[in-house]
Amino acid sequence: MIPLISFFGWFDIIIATPFVLYFGYKIIKWIIGKLKKQPQEGEIETPDVES
Secondary structure: OHHHHHHHOHHHHHHHHHHHHHHHHHHHHHHHHHHHHOOOOOOOOOOOOOO
């Protein structure tokens, strides 16, 4: 990790990290959504009536 920081510089790390975290989160969420939809294709999401 230290060589990476010295290669890119602190400024680039501070600027790039939020974008990496944001897009990484979006991609992981999308993959999880895809994986969840495939096995439960017959199941339709219904709103909770209990409340």
